[in-house]
Each structure stands twice: as structure tokens, then as C-alpha cells.
Amino acid sequence: MKTPKETIELFLANTTNPEVIESVVDKNATYISLNFNNPELQSILPWAGTHHEGAEGFINTFAGVNEFWTIQDFEVQDIFSENEKVAVFGSFTYTSRTLNKQVTSPFSILAKVKDEKIYHFMFLEDTLATTGSFRITPAGTFHSDPNGIEFKL
Template identity: 80%
Template sequence: MKTPLETIEFFLANTTNPDVITSIVDSEATYISLNFNNPELQKILPWTGTHHEGAKGFIDTFAGVNAFWSIQDFEVRDIFSEGEKVAVFGSFTYTSRTLDKEVTSPFSILAKVKNGKIYHFMFMEDTFATAGTFRVTPAGTFHSDPKGSEFEV
């Protein structure tokens, strides 16, 4: 049986293979994609949020990513484990298929593996940047600095 770290490395090498995903993801696994629940972001990236449907959440997420973007690069920079937990840090470069906009984003993963099966997986990235590859008009007016003024993005 693979260690938790080896299981996650195997998963990352096979994210587009439903048979592999089904074989290493627990049937009740939780997949948290980018946020817990953000309906606005889900309009742009439909797979986001918390999924409790085992391998289906993983398969749907990676199918969606591959349908919405072409992937130029996905680089794991650091990966380490402690017990059942595996942490992964890296970056990726994607180009949106609709607008041909490229983005490079850092990512992080916290995964939990027991008995060779992934039962928890949280994937984080710069969603402002990645969702921006689908932006047709300005993002809007913002006012973040309490001492500053509004600005357009």
C-alpha cells in the first residue's frame, strides 16, 4: 500500500483518469475546491465549493478545469507529509479556452489519506486571477482601504 504522500503524488499524476481517481478516493471523501460555498464564484467556476460525493467531486473538478482552460504548466514545488496529512505547494499556468487569457497562480493542497484512500482534499489558488481569465468587462468598483478611496479594476 502506498504512503499518504505517494497516494497524493499518484493522484496528481492522474487527475484526468477517472479509473485511477475512483480507485484511490474514499467513497465518502470531501473535496473542497477553492472555497466552502461561494455562489458568485460558482457561476464562473461551477465545480467550486464543498463536495461530499467521493470520487465524483474530484472527477468533475478536474474535468471542468480541463474543459475551461488549457494547461501549460502544473509544478509541485514542495510536498511533505505528517501522518495522514499531505501538504502540497506549487504553481500552475492556464489559458482560458474562451478568451485566450493566460494566468499563473500559486496553489496549495491539504489532503488526508487513510488506508491508501484520500478522504479529504482542499485545493486553494488565486481565484481572483483565475476567474479573471474569463473577465470580459472590468471587475467593478472596489473600496478596500478604509483611508483610501474607491477604484476600478
């Protein structure tokens, strides 16, 4: 019997293999990709948001990632497990297929596994950086510092 950590490691080694994904993801699993619900981000990354469709949400997300970017590197730096919970930290380097812009981002995952099936999975990354790999024009004008002035990216 696989531990929750081993289940997540198997999934991460096979994110483009639908058969493996279907074998390790619960049919009612929730996948939270980058945020809970952000239509603006979804217009750039269609798989962003909360998905309740089991393995299909995982398959569609990783198919989209592989369609939008060429993956140069995906490195797990640390993985921890306590009971059903698994935390994963690492980094990846992708190049956008449309603009050929390369980006490196940290990522984190919180997963929950029961009986060798993933039933909860939250993936977070630097979305300003990753969406920037598709940016043609400046991002816009910002004013974040209450004591500062506006600036453009």
C-alpha cells in the same frame, strides 16, 4: 503499501484518469474546491465549493478545469507529509479556452489519506486571477483601504 504522500502524488499525476481517481479516493471523501460555498464564484467555476460525493467530485472538478482552460504547466514545488496529512504547494499556468487569456497562480492543497484512500482534499488558488481569465469587462469598483479611495479593476 503506498504512503499518504505517494497516494497524493499518484492522484496528482493522474487527475484526468477516472480509474486512478476512483482507486485512490474514498467513496465518502470530501473535496473542497476553492471555498466552502460561494454561489457567485460557482457561477464562474461550477465545481467550486464543498463536495461530499467521493471520487465523482474530484472527477467533475478536474474535467471542468480541463474543459475551461488549456493547462500549460502544473508544478509541485513542495510536498510534505505527517501521518495522514499531506500538504502540497506549487503553481500552475492555464489559458482560458473562451478568451485565450493566460494566468499563472500559486496553489496549495491540504489532503488527508487513510489506508491509501483520500478522504479529505482542499484545493486553493488565486481565484481573482483565475476567474480574471474569463473577464470581458472590468471587475468592478472596490474600496478596500479604510484610509484610501475607491478604485476600479
